[in-house]
Amino acid sequence: MSFTLKKRVIAIDYGTKRIGVAKSDPLQLFAQPVGTVDRAGLSGMLEEMLRSDEIGRVIIGYPLGGNGETNAMTGVIDRFIEDLLVEFPQLMIERVDEHHSSKDARKILAASGKSRKVRQEKGRIDSAAACVLLTEYLESRNR
Template sequence: MARILAIDYGRKRCGLAVTDVLQITPGGLATVRTHELVAYLQSYLSREAVERILVGHPRQMNHQESESMTYIRLFVAQLEKLFPSVAIELVDERFTSTLAQRTIREAGIGKIRRQADKGLVDEISAVIILQSYLASRDGLGTIHLPD
């Protein structure tokens, strides 16, 4: 088997998460500046077998796509050209930032570190995207997001 990689794509930086090779356990991988993301992915995929890349699909409460999909579509098209043998899939990312911030607070990470390490939210958001995908794929339902 190969890993599954999740990306919480942002205009400034992107959070990345990845599974183990058995696709059981998701974990944070990195936070990367958006303009460095493609080079990072090329390097990572040259070292690690990845069968699927999940990209967060931002939607509004009414299920319409957010305006950031313009940039995400371009990014996904670039991924499809660079990695034709890797499946690329959009995964609903509503509330991932909210859940990530809650997770960080509940983990006891102090306010100063939270403010200094904004990338931590992005990385944890990618982990949540990946957890949600794995749960739905394995028939465990989805992670319940706040209304």
């Protein structure tokens, strides 16, 4: 049995203070947290991954309400995506619904057995939320 390596999928959980990042393995089967960065750190990370030809697609958590309605943060994400495409026009960007990713990330971190203090460290939830987004995305594509 042989496997074909693909380019990685990068997931971004955008926040005004921190940006959570996760990436897939080269087979696009699993998600792994990368960590959190600020906007400049994200640019550097994407630039490096593009230079090494690792990125096939970027998914960005898109905040919609339970009924699919937009909100104030949706506009912020739209502007963020526009800025990313100006900076990196070669990126393939896809919006994915994120309305429950942070809640799911908190549950996963609670189940991990880590102390409450560790679970609440800045950025841990952001990175875990990006991982939740990416896991759901990969599972939906591999069904």
